[in-house]
Every structure is written in structure tokens, then in C-alpha cells.
Amino acid sequence: DIQMTQSPSTLSASVGDRVTITCRASQSISSWLAWYQQKPGKAPKLLIYKASSLESGVPSRFSGSGSGTEFTLTISSLQPDDFATYYCQQYNSYPVAFGQGTKLEIK
Amino acid sequence: EVQLLESGGGLVQPGGSLRLSCAASGFTFSSYAMSWVRQAPGKGLEWVSAISGSGGSTYYADSVKGRFTISRDNSKNTLYLQMNSLRAEDTAVYYCAKIKGRGIAVAPGCVDVWGQGTTVTVSS
Numbered sequence: 001d002i003q004m005t006q007s008p009s010t011l012s013a014s015v016g017d018r019v020t021i022t023c024r025a026s027q028s029i030s031s032w033l034a035w036y037q038q039k040p041g042k043a044p045k046l047l048i049y050k051a052s053s054l055e056s057g058v059p060s061r062f063s064g065s066g067s068g069t070e071f072t073l074t075i076s077s078l079q080p081d082d083f084a085t086y087y088c089q090q091y092n093s094y095p096v097a098f099g100q101g102t103k104l105e106i107k
Numbered sequence: 108e109v110q111l112l113e114s115g116g117g118l119v120q121p122g123g124s125l126r127l128s129c130a131a132s133g134f135t136f137s138s139y140a141m142s143w144v145r146q147a148p149g150k151g152l153e154w155v156s157a158i159s160g161s162g163g164s165t166y167y168a169d170s171v172k173g174r175f176t177i178s179r180d181n182s183k184n185t186l187y188l189q190m191n192s193l194r195a196e197d198t199a200v201y202y203c204a205k206i207k208g209r210g211i212a213v214a215p216g217c218v219d220v221w222g223q224g225t226t227v228t229v230s231s
Contacts, residue, residue: 034217036152038152043223044218046218046219049217049219087151089217091215091217094157094166095166095167095168097154098152099151101151101152
């Protein structure tokens with residue numbers, strides 16, 4: 001089974017900062033990687049699919065990159081609404097797997 | 108508007124059973140694979156199971172294999188999760204999820220639409 005590891009687990013940043021979250025797969029998943037944002041008590045929201053494709057309606061300050069085993073989610077200029085937990089997910093093969101999450105906190 | 112509405116959660120004793128339902132609307136249900144994803148209190152997301160659009164292919168996490176059964180009724184636009192032999196570690200919010208396809212019917216996908224979740228608590 002493919003394991004997904006995110007870093008860091010927690011990230012403190014300020015409004016306007018550029019932040020990057022990393023996700024590593026235990027074996028190659030090509031570009032079959034998604035990123036989600038989740039706020040407390042809410043369902044996750046799809047941000048990025050196929051490693052770098054922006055889901056419809058998602059602000060362009062979110063971007064994804066990578067292929068193979070290493071991927072990044074970048075938020076170019078943090079907005080107050082962006083403080084949340086972020087998850088990566090591989091969907092190259094079953095069983096599908098999520099990373100453990102990165103909590104983005106206000107500094 | 109695309110919507111997924113889960114029901115069927117509740118409190119159940121260890122060893123008991125529960126069936127979750129997910130009513131879908133706003134899209135051609137039979138054209139999309141569907142999935143269940145759960146989240147234990149204070150924990151991350153865990154994929155549970157998936158089913159192809161036709162219902163002919165099903166997939167399970169090792170943690171639920173042999174105990175949970177995913178199914179769908181395309182005539183009713185409804186997804187199900189039959190959960191048997193429930194354990195304390197199955198306590199979680201269970202989300203119904205619509206899969207954003209890759210163009211291959213039996214390939215896994217990511218989730219572009221989530222339900223609001225239904226809470227399952229396994230406790231004596």
C-alpha cells in the first residue's frame with residue numbers, strides 16, 4: 001500500500017505570507033494527487049487535482065506542483081480564510097490514502 | 108446543485124450493525140464512482156470504501172474489509188454502507204463522496220463533492 005507523508009504537521013504563518021506544504025508518497029503515484037482544505041466541523045473541500053489542476057471556483061493563490069513521489073501545495077499570499085487543515089491524497093491505486101494533515105495556524 | 112445527504116448514523120454497541128445511506132441529487136448518479144471517507148474525532152481523513160458507477164466493482168480499506176459492504180441503487184440515486192461487527196475504532200464522522208473521474212471506470216479518483224457527514228459512535 002502507498003503511504004502519504006505530509007510536512008510540516010503544523011505551520012504558523014501570517015496574513016500575506018507565502019506558504020508551502022509538502023507531501024511525499026512512498027512510491028511513485030505519477031500525478032494522481034489531490035489537495036483538500038478542511039475547516040473545523042466542515043467537510044473537506046477539493047482545491048487541487050492531478051497534482052497541479054485548480055478545481056473550479058478555487059482562488060488562484062492556491063497552486064500545486066510535483067510528480068512521482070514529491071508534491072507541494074503553495075498558497076501565494078495567505079488570506080484570513082485560509083487558516084485550516086490541509087490534506088493530500090493519492091489516487092494512483094487502491095487503497096486510496098490521505099496524508100496525516102497539515103494545520104495552518106495564525107502566527 | 109449537486110448534493111449528497113447522509114443518514115443512518117447513531118450510537119451502536121460494539122459488535123452491532125448500522126447501515127448508512129447517502130441520497131444524491133443534481134448529477135447523473137450512475138455515471139460516477141462513489142466513496143465513503145471517515146474521520147475519527149480529532150483525527151485525519153481515512154478512506155473507507157469505493158464503488159464503481161455500475162456497482163460492479165467495489166474496494167475496501169483493510170481496516171473494514173470483511174465487515175463493511177458498500178452498495179448502490181442507481182434507480183434511487185442512493186449509496187449505502189452496511190457496517191457489521193462494529194468496533195470502538197469505527198467511531199467517526201462518515202462522509203459520502205462523489206468521485207471526480209479519471210476517465211477509467213474502475214480507476215480510483217479524488218473527491219469533488221462531499222456530504223455533510225453522519226456520526227457513528229460505537230460504545231457500550
